[in-house]
Amino acid sequence: MSDQAPQRPRLAFLLPVIAFLLLAVIAAVGLMGTINGTRNAELPSVLVGKQAPDLPNIPLGEALARPLSDFAGQPVLVNVMASWCAPCRAEIPALALLSKEVPVIAIAYKDKAEDTAIFLSQYGNPFEAVWMDYDGTNAIEWGIYGVPETFLLDGDGKIILRHAGPVFKDTITNVIRPALAELAR
Amino acid sequence: MIMVKRLLSLLMVGFALMSGSAFAITPEEQLSDPILEERARDLSAQLRCLVCQNQSIDDSDADLAKDLRREVRVQLSDGLSDDVILANLQATYGDYILLNPPVSRATSILWASPLLLLLLAGGLFWQFRRTASAAPSPMAEDDVSNRATQTAPQNDKAQAPSIARPALAALIGVIIVITAILYSQLGRPELAAQPLANRDTQRAEAAIENAARQAALQDALTKAQDKVAKVPQSVEAQLELALAYARNDEFQKEGEALRRALALSDGAPVIKAMLAESLSRQADGQITLPARALISEVLDAMPNEPRALFMAGLAAYQDEAYEMAISIWQELAKSAPQGTLWAGLAQRNIVTAAQEGGITVPETLQPAPDAEMVTAITAASDEDRAEMIDSMVSSLEARLADNPDDPTGWQRLVQARRVLGEEEGLLRALMGAAQALPEQRDAQLDLLEYGLSHAASPAWLKSAKAALMRLSADDEMALEYLFFAGHVARLSGDTNQAIGYFEALYQALPRNVVGGDNDFKAELRAIITNLKAQN
Numbered sequence: 204m205s206d207q208a209p210q211r212p213r214l215a216f217l218l219p220v221i222a223f224l225l226l227a228v229i230a231a232v233g234l235m236g237t238i239n240g241t242r243n244a245e246l247p248s249v250l251v252g253k254q255a256p257d258l259p260n261i262p263l264g265e266a267l268a269r270p271l272s273d274f275a276g277q278p279v280l281v282n283v284m285a286s287w288c289a290p291c292r293a294e295i296p297a298l299a300l301l302s303k304e305v306p307v308i309a310i311a312y313k314d315k316a317e318d319t320a321i322f323l324s325q326y327g328n329p330f331e332a333v334w335m336d337y338d339g340t341n342a343i344e345w346g347i348y349g350v351p352e353t354f355l356l357d358g359d360g361k362i363i364l365r366h367a368g369p370v371f372k373d374t375i376t377n378v379i380r381p382a383l384a385e386l387a388r
Numbered sequence: 389m390i391m392v393k394r395l396l397s398l399l400m401v402g403f404a405l406m407s408g409s410a411f412a413i414t415p416e417e418q419l420s421d422p423i424l425e426e427r428a429r430d431l432s433a434q435l436r437c438l439v440c441q442n443q444s445i446d447d448s449d450a451d452l453a454k455d456l457r458r459e460v461r462v463q464l465s466d467g468l469s470d471d472v473i474l475a476n477l478q479a480t481y482g483d484y485i486l487l488n489p490p491v492s493r494a495t496s497i498l499w500a501s502p503l504l505l506l507l508l509a510g511g512l513f514w515q516f517r518r519t520a521s522a523a524p525s526p527m528a529e530d531d532v533s534n535r536a537t538q539t540a541p542q543n544d545k546a547q548a549p550s551i552a553r554p555a556l557a558a559l560i561g562v563i564i565v566i567t568a569i570l571y572s573q574l575g576r577p578e579l580a581a582q583p584l585a586n587r588d589t590q591r592a593e594a595a596i597e598n599a600a601r602q603a604a605l606q607d608a609l610t611k612a613q614d615k616v617a618k619v620p621q622s623v624e625a626q627l628e629l630a631l632a633y634a635r636n637d638e639f640q641k642e643g644e645a646l647r648r649a650l651a652l653s654d655g656a657p658v659i660k661a662m663l664a665e666s667l668s669r670q671a672d673g674q675i676t677l678p679a680r681a682l683i684s685e686v687l688d689a690m691p692n693e694p695r696a697l698f699m700a701g702l703a704a705y706q707d708e709a710y711e712m713a714i715s716i717w718q719e720l721a722k723s724a725p726q727g728t729l730w731a732g733l734a735q736r737n738i739v740t741a742a743q744e745g746g747i748t749v750p751e752t753l754q755p756a757p758d759a760e761m762v763t764a765i766t767a768a769s770d771e772d773r774a775e776m777i778d779s780m781v782s783s784l785e786a787r788l789a790d791n792p793d794d795p796t797g798w799q800r801l802v803q804a805r806r807v808l809g810e811e812e813g814l815l816r817a818l819m820g821a822a823q824a825l826p827e828q829r830d831a832q833l834d835l836l837e838y839g840l841s842h843a844a845s846p847a848w849l850k851s852a853k854a855a856l857m858r859l860s861a862d863d864e865m866a867l868e869y870l871f872f873a874g875h876v877a878r879l880s881g882d883t884n885q886a887i888g889y890f891e892a893l894y895q896a897l898p899r900n901v902v903g904g905d906n907d908f909k910a911e912l913r914a915i916i917t918n919l920k921a922q923n
Binding site: 217220221224227228231248249250253256289292293295296297299300313324325326327328329338339340342343344345346347348349371372373 | 438439451452455456458459478479480481482483555556559562563566570667670671672674675676677678680703706707708709
């Protein structure tokens with residue numbers, strides 16, 4: 204009996220250590236996930252399923268001044284981009300591929316009109332319409348927190364999905380085309 | 389007293405000024421109405437900056453935080469209530485924008501967890517109290533004092549630590565091991581050992597070198613500009629200017645010069661391909677849509693234009709269409725002259741694309757030797773290695789004997805023999821290649837070159853003459869032809885003929901060539917004199 208009594212408090216002393224170890228393992232797993240990219244760091248959009256906010260009302264030139272209502276009844280992509288954003292350059296070829304399947308509309312976020320125009324002449328223009336959001340007010344309505352972001356709207360103007368970050372070819376095959384196919388059904 | 393008060397207030401003003409820098413909000417953002425401004429600050433403190441994620445928008449300097457602060461103030465000025473403003477932002481950005489997460493089904497565990505922990509702690513405490521009071525109280529007290537002071541334990545109490553201590557030691561050991569593993573996996577900074585003092589001198593040296601290089605580049609650019617100013621209608625001058633701009637990293641101007649050259653040359657496809665390349669350079673290497681349009685124009689006019697083919701492959705690669713990229717580059721590797729820059733680049737890129745796309749490339753086009761082979765060879769013992777290489781090369785040779793129309797295969801065989809230092813095998817390979825590929829100039833020239841650095845055997849002489857015949861079909865006045873014809877004649881003992889060829893070569897060489905080529909002329913003169921003396 205005199206052997207057992209002192210042991211209990213020892214066990215209690217070990218408990219926090221074990222708890223700490225457990226915590227360390229959990230943190231390590233989380234950290235590894237972030238590093239490997241298996242843990243999704245993308246913030247979810249609450250706008251999915253809701254009616255899309257308005258586009259800005261300043262177009263980049265008359266030719267690119269097509270409103271969303273022009274595309275009523277068909278799905279449309281809204282790409283929030285900027286000439287100063289490097290990933291936005293990288294996604295232009297993928298958007299060009301997509302533009303053969305679905306009209307793509309750009310919101311130029313915090314960009315100067317001449318910069319956007321130069322950007323489009325340099326990298327090519329996959330967009331049916333380009334609208335200027337000079338101060339980022341519209342972007343807040345769209346829930347943007349960084350460019351590029353891309354939204355897929357159905358024929359009624361409802362947001363079907365949001366993709367944060369550049370659109371690459373695998374985004375098209377894995378995310379956008381399946382959603383388009385779903386819409387076509 | 390008043391003095392002290394004044395001092396205190398001064399100090400407080402000082403602190404206020406100092407801490408003022410910690411606030412991200414700038415004066416021009418503030419609302420004129422102090423009550424509204426107060427509400428705006430209050431709301432901002434509750435909203436998360438979605439870029440920095442652990443700061444409120446009130447604290448953050450991020451652009452988005454600034455926009456959100458403005459949005460809050462706009463909505464306040466519109467007369468909306470705090471709740472409505474929060475709800476509006478929550479509707480576009482979700483719960484995540486609220487630093488205080490609302491109670492919902494998803495967050496219930498989060499909110500309940502402090503209570504649960506408290507209950508758990510209380511339960512444990514109660515449990516210990518019960519067991520402690522069940523045990524004889526002097527024992528427990530003794531144990532506490534023993535733990536606190538770590539005085540020499542008495543015999544009967546030493547038992548308890550003797551169990552816990554190894555366990556504790558083991559635990560600490562485990563923690564250290566885990567930490568070490570984590571550290572080696574995640575945190576090790578891989579910096580080369582570079583003492584600070586060295587770094588400064590290195591930096592200074594690099595700066596000097598860089599300045600010299602810059603000056604030289606600038607110089608070349610000025611010269612090119614002068615030339616263009618003198619002969620503005622010369623395509624060549626524009627191309628030189630474009631090159632000078634490209635070397636100075638002025639890709640925009642490179643493009644302009646190329647456009648002028650393109651206009652002057654009436655849209656030459658080769659220049660168009662250069663322009664496409666320049667456009668891509670302007671776009672940090674991305675083959676942009678305008679560049680793609682140019683490339684397809686070039687390939688329509690000239691399906692084998694190597695630069696356009698190379699870039700077409702790159703465009704496919706950037707689209708992650710790896711199989712297409714590989715097939716385009718294979719085309720390039722086939723059509724570009726062997727041993728040129730394009731063929732090498734194409735081969736290298738095929739390997740990269742194959743790895744990226746997880747594609748196995750048909751064997752004949754695989755460059756030799758691939759990484760796997762190299763590892764296998766280096767892993768083997770010396771004898772095994774020699775045997776492995778030998779069997780590989782022999783099998784290649786056998787395959788080429790069956791199917792001689794394989795330029796890359798011949799190239800590999802020649803290279804392998806050369807590296808292995810097998811003179812006999814090398815000559816055999818060179819002769820085989822020259823014979824199997826009569827159209828390939830390089831194959832003929834390689835064979836002819838062999839005789840200059842090796843003792844000329846009758847076998848070589850015979851096939852060298854045949855190679856000369858094939859070359860002469862090309863152009864009898866080509867410098868290489870004259871050069872090798874002279875040597876072959878000399879080595880077969882036909883001195884007169886050799887003198888004739890060498891004289892013709894001497895005449896054909898430009899009168900005043902730059903740099904090392906003048907040495908060559910002198911050398912040639914010496915050979916001729918020597919031959920004449922022999923005669």
